[in-house]
Amino acid sequence: xxxxxxxxxxALAVAAAGITVGLLxxxxxxxxxxxxxxxxGAIRHDTREIRRDRRELxxxxxxxxxxxxxxxxDRRxxxxxxxxxxxxxxxxARQExxxDRRELxDDDxxxxxxxxxxxxxxxxxxxxxxxLRQDRGELRRDVADRRGR
Numbered sequence: 001x002x003x004x005x006x007x008x009x010x011a012l013a014v015a016a017a018g019i020t021v022g023l024l025x026x027x028x029x030x031x032x033x034x035x036x037x038x039x040x041g042a043i044r045h046d047t048r049e050i051r052r053d054r055r056e057l058x059x060x061x062x063x064x065x066x067x068x069x070x071x072x073x074d075r076r077x078x079x080x081x082x083x084x085x086x087x088x089x090x091x092x093a094r095q096e097x098x099x100d101r102r103e104l105x106d107d108d109x110x111x112x113x114x115x116x117x118x119x120x121x122x123x124x125x126x127x128x129x130x131x132l133r134q135d136r137g138e139l140r141r142d143v144a145d146r147r148g149r
Contacts, residue, residue, distance in 0.1 A: 032139045039132040046125035053118035060111035067104040074100050 074097040081089035 032135065032142060035135050036132065036139065039128055039135055042128040043125060043132060046121055046128055049121040050118065050125060053114055053121055057111060057114045057118060060107055060114055063107045064104065064111065067100060067107055070100045071097070071104065 074093065078090065078093040078097060081093045
């Protein structure tokens with residue numbers, strides 16, 4: 001009975017020492033762990049931005065398709081106005097055609113801008129992932145140094 005309690009006491013002492021060393025290693029690198037959490041948060045933020053940019057890009061593309069359909073209809077209306085010979089109808093059709101061309105040009109610029117933003121967000125995310133990998137490596141090295149390996 002006494003030998004069993006010695007073994008249990010010894011095992012508890014070794015476990016306590018291991019836990020203490022593990023906690024000291026973690027406490028000493030708390031700033032490293034905080035940096036890892038910040039990097040993970042930045043990656044999540046960049047991922048949300050990428051999704052938002054893709055959604056905007058799809059919306060801009062949809063608008064461009066609608067604008068092109070409107071232009072086809074405006075050209076049809078202009079041809080019909082020429083056939084009718086009504087100068088006011090021709091003026092109105094030209095005005096409508098100009099307005100829809102302007103909308104198409106604006107939507108196309110929006111899509112280009114959204115595509116640029118998507119590229120920037122992808123680059124940011126790649127940099128954040130690289131930073132996270134570097135921080136993990138530094139943390140592993142720091143913990144190994146503290147444990148004396």
